[in-house]
Amino acid sequence: MATASAAQAAPVGVDAPSRREFLYYIWGASIALLLGEAAAGLIWFALPRFKEGEFGGVFNVEGDLVPAANKVPVSMPAGRFWLSNVEGRGLYVLYGVCTHLGCLPKWVETNNRFECPCHGSKYERTGKYIEGPAPRSLDKFEATVTFDDGTSVTSGADGVPPGGPLPIEGHTITNVAVNTGDRYKSTSRLDE
Ligand code: FES
Numbered sequence: 001m002a003t004a005s006a007a008q009a010a011p012v013g014v015d016a017p018s019r020r021e022f023l024y025y026i027w028g029a030s031i032a033l034l035l036g037e038a039a040a041g042l043i044w045f046a047l048p049r050f051k052e053g054e055f056g057g058v059f060n061v062e063g064d065l066v067p068a069a070n071k072v073p074v075s076m077p078a079g080r081f082w083l084s085n086v087e088g089r090g091l092y093v094l095y096g097v098c099t100h101l102g103c104l105p106k107w108v109e110t111n112n113r114f115e116c117p118c119h120g121s122k123y124e125r126t127g128k129y130i131e132g133p134a135p136r137s138l139d140k141f142e143a144t145v146t147f148d149d150g151t152s153v154t155s156g157a158d159g160v161p162p163g164g165p166l167p168i169e170g171h172t173i174t175n176v177a178v179n180t181g182d183r184y185k186s187t188s189r190l191d192e
Pocket of ligand 1: 098099100101102103116117118119120121132133134
């Protein structure tokens with residue numbers, strides 16, 4: 001027969017958390033989750049999304065490849081851009097895609113302009129619209145030109161307007177770094 005003291009013995013085991021403890025646990029878990037998401041976001045933004053030499057990333061072009069003033073613009077098909085050196089203006093880095101429906105204009109030396117094979121839009125050496133259905137001039141890429149004396153100029157900085165042209169006259173270029181992930185979209189047919 002059980003005694004009264006044995007029947008009243010406290011049960012052995014872990015106490016359930018109090019309401020306050022439970023709220024602390026939830027709060028702690030929420031903070032940890034938030035910090036984890038913030039860290040993941042930071043890593044996502046810190047890592048370059050495109051490799052060098054891949055469209056969307058940076059292309060390094062040797063200075064020797066930059067055309068002389070008013071000579072035939074140089075095409076860089078992998079980066080979808082043209083280097084166009086305009087006398088008295090400087091170096092334009094033109095996005096080589098027609099602003100009408102996305103065909104690829106070609107440089108036509110005899111006409112001294114870019115001509116789109118699809119619907120006939122034409123653009124000047126600076127990328128400025130001439131005629132055709134294109135709604136605006138060619139877009140341009142952000143670029144940094146480095147000279148042999150170690151100095152450099154960047155479009156959108158160093159007193160150079162966004163999209164250039166980059167002042168290169170009288171300098172020897174060692175490198176042009178074109179950021180195909182940073183495009184200056186033209187706004188009208190008058191842009192150049
Ligand atoms: S895509 Fe170039 S004119 Fe239509």
